[in-house]
Amino acid sequence: MDLPDNAIEIIGLVKTYPATKTTPQMHALKGVDLAIPRGSIFGLLGPNGAGKSTMINIMAGLCKKTSGTVRIWGRDIDTRARDARAAIGVVPQEIAADPFFTPRESLEVQAGMYGVPPSERRTDELLAALGLADKGDAYVRQLSGGMKRRLMVAKAMTHNPPVLILDEPTAGVDVELRRQLWSYVLELNRRGVTIVLTTHYLEEAEELCDHIAIINRGEVAVCEPTATLLRRLDTRNVVVTPEEPVTEAPALEGFETKLRPGGAFSVTYRTGQSSVEQVLAALRASGLHIRDIATEDPDLEDVFLSLTYAAPQAEPA
Numbered sequence: 001m002d003l004p005d006n007a008i009e010i011i012g013l014v015k016t017y018p019a020t021k022t023t024p025q026m027h028a029l030k031g032v033d034l035a036i037p038r039g040s041i042f043g044l045l046g047p048n049g050a051g052k053s054t055m056i057n058i059m060a061g062l063c064k065k066t067s068g069t070v071r072i073w074g075r076d077i078d079t080r081a082r083d084a085r086a087a088i089g090v091v092p093q094e095i096a097a098d099p100f101f102t103p104r105e106s107l108e109v110q111a112g113m114y115g116v117p118p119s120e121r122r123t124d125e126l127l128a129a130l131g132l133a134d135k136g137d138a139y140v141r142q143l144s145g146g147m148k149r150r151l152m153v154a155k156a157m158t159h160n161p162p163v164l165i166l167d168e169p170t171a172g173v174d175v176e177l178r179r180q181l182w183s184y185v186l187e188l189n190r191r192g193v194t195i196v197l198t199t200h201y202l203e204e205a206e207e208l209c210d211h212i213a214i215i216n217r218g219e220v221a222v223c224e225p226t227a228t229l230l231r232r233l234d235t236r237n238v239v240v241t242p243e244e245p246v247t248e249a250p251a252l253e254g255f256e257t258k259l260r261p262g263g264a265f266s267v268t269y270r271t272g273q274s275s276v277e278q279v280l281a282a283l284r285a286s287g288l289h290i291r292d293i294a295t296e297d298p299d300l301e302d303v304f305l306s307l308t309y310a311a312p313q314a315e316p317a
């Protein structure tokens with residue numbers, strides 16, 4: 001059988017949550033196009049509320065899209081819903097472990113739901129792979145948060161899908177367990193499983209993913225190989241605290257400036273184009289008296305700014 005080039009293809013995906021008595025109508029996805037290459041570890045990066053979970057829940061068949069096309073492993077989720085669902089395992093953002101099952105029972109029930117015959121079940125293998133071998137017969141309510149999350153990963157893999165999707169997998173997971181989780185995920189990827197994960201931590205996406213899509217307010221701001229993206233993310237901030245607090249960020253020739261709390265301001269520069277030295281020179285030339293200066297690495301907000309306002313801002317008239 002031919003394998004698809006893309007594990008997942010999303011074309012013009014729109015999701016509008018209708019208004020309720022207490023909330024206005026919400027445009028969670030505004031026409032998203034995305035191709036996730038087979039075999040990749042793909043990061044969906046974006047701040048809270050960007051639309052990541054909505055996108056994943058649509059792929060998982062847990063949320064109904066408003067319009068657009070989604071193909072999983074070449075299978076349209078509208079016309080081949082069952083086949084599409086069989087091709088992915090999803091670890092949702094919210095942990096929803098059944099407190100009355102043991103992990104072993106939980107995995108068996110899940111495998112049964114996907115029609116995996118008992119001879120092909122991998123319950124013990126999955127428990128071991130996720131560091132739960134000695135918890136197989138404990139009650140789920142006795143497991144720590146990290147263990148529950150790993151159980152969710154095991155559940156998502158019971159039917160051996162070629163695509164594994166993890167929504168915010170490291171929320172509430174401590175460092176040690178995180179490492180275990182990643183080593184399992186990387187091992188799956190080495191065996192050919194396409195991995196999609198969402199996170200709002202740039203660092204996490206940077207470390208794990210070979211491709212990153214940045215999504216913001218229901219739109220894909222950028223989607224490219226991690227190395228290409230990082231080359232573009234060369235913005236740095238210098239935070240300046242003047243002797244006299246300012247109420248407006250001063251204009252500095254060649255740099256973007258922004259007001260900070262407490263009468264301070266930031267100066268943004270690109271490491272590829274200028275240096276801290278040049279920022280300092282521009283500050284000196286401006287005649288400001290400076291009390292303190294600190295440098296900052298970019299956070300997600302700066303990343304969006306640098307990607308969405310890549311062109312220098314127009315000179316004031």
Ligand code: ADP
Pocket residue numbers: 017026027028046047048049050051052053054055
């Ligand atoms: P993310 O996972 O990136 O944090 P979500 O997909 O959860 O983002 O949310 C995207 C937007 O859609 C947010 O503004 C959120 O409040 C809204 N939203 C999410 N789920 C629902 C829902 N069930 N009903 C109404 N609005 C929702």
Ligand code: MG
Pocket residue numbers: 052053054093167168
């Ligand atoms: Mg989410």
